[in-house]
Amino acid sequence: MFSRTALSAVAGQALRPRRNPLLSPRFAVLQKSFLSTETRQAIDKAVASAPVVLFMKGTPETPQCGFSRASIQILGLQGVDPTKFTAFNVLEDEELRAGIKEYSEWPTIPQLYVDKEFIGGTDILMSMHQDGSLAKLLEEKDILIPAESDSSSSS
Numbered sequence: 767m768f769s770r771t772a773l774s775a776v777a778g779q780a781l782r783p784r785r786n787p788l789l790s791p792r793f794a795v796l797q798k799s800f801l802s803t804e805t806r807q808a809i810d811k812a813v814a815s816a817p818v819v820l821f822m823k824g825t826p827e828t829p830q831c832g833f834s835r836a837s838i839q840i841l842g843l844q845g846v847d848p849t850k851f852t853a854f855n856v857l858e859d860e861e862l863r864a865g866i867k868e869y870s871e872w873p874t875i876p877q878l879y880v881d882k883e884f885i886g887g888t889d890i891l892m893s894m895h896q897d898g899s900l901a902k903l904l905e906e907k908d909i910l911i912p913a914e915s916d917s918s919s920s921s
C-alpha cells in the first residue's frame with residue numbers, strides 16, 4: 767500500500783517538468799532507420815524523374831482524396847506543362863507511402879517537389895497559388911505550358 771507520504775512524493779514528481787523520452791535524439795535515430803537505403807534511392811530517383819513531381823493518393827485523372835485532387839487542380843490552374851510533370855500513387859505502394867513521409871520529413875500526402883526540392887502539401891500549394899509565389903517559381907523554372915503566339919497580329 768502507498769503511504770500518504772509516498773503518494774505526495776509521486777504527485778510532486780508528476781508536477782516536475784520532465785523531458786518526453788520519446789522525443790530524445792536516440793528515438794529520432796531509431797525512427798530514421800525505417801527508411802531503407804533501397805527505398806531512399808528509389809525516392810531519390812522518383813523525385814528526379816520530372817521537374818514537377820507529386821506524390822499523391824490516386825492518379826491525376828482519378829484522385830482518391832480531396833487533398834490530392836485540390837493539388838492537381840492548382841497545378842492545372844497554374845498551367846504546368848504535362849510533359850514536365852509526373853505523379854506517383856502512394857496507394858499502390860505502402861513502402862513509398864511511409865518512405866516519402868520520412869524522406870521529406872513531412873507527415874502527410876500529397877507532397878510536391880519542384881526541381882528535386884520539397885515544396886509542401888496542399889495548404890502550402892494553396893497559399894503559394896494565392897500569393898503568386900507558385901506562379902513565380904514555376905515561371906522561373908520554365909515549367910509552364912508555353913504561351914500561344916498572338917495569331918491576331920499575323921493577319
Ligand SMILES: N[C@@H](CCC(=O)N[C@@H](CS)C(=O)NCC(=O)O)C(=O)O
Nearest residue numbers: 831833873874875876887888889890
Ligand atoms: N493539410 C494537409 C492535408 C493532407 C492530409 O492531411 N493528408 C492526410 C490524409 S489524405 C494524410 O496523408 N494522412 C496520412 C496517410 O494517409 O498516409 C496538406 O496541407 O497537405
Ligand code: FES
Nearest residue numbers: 823830831832833
Ligand atoms: S484519404 Fe481521407 S482525407 Fe485523404
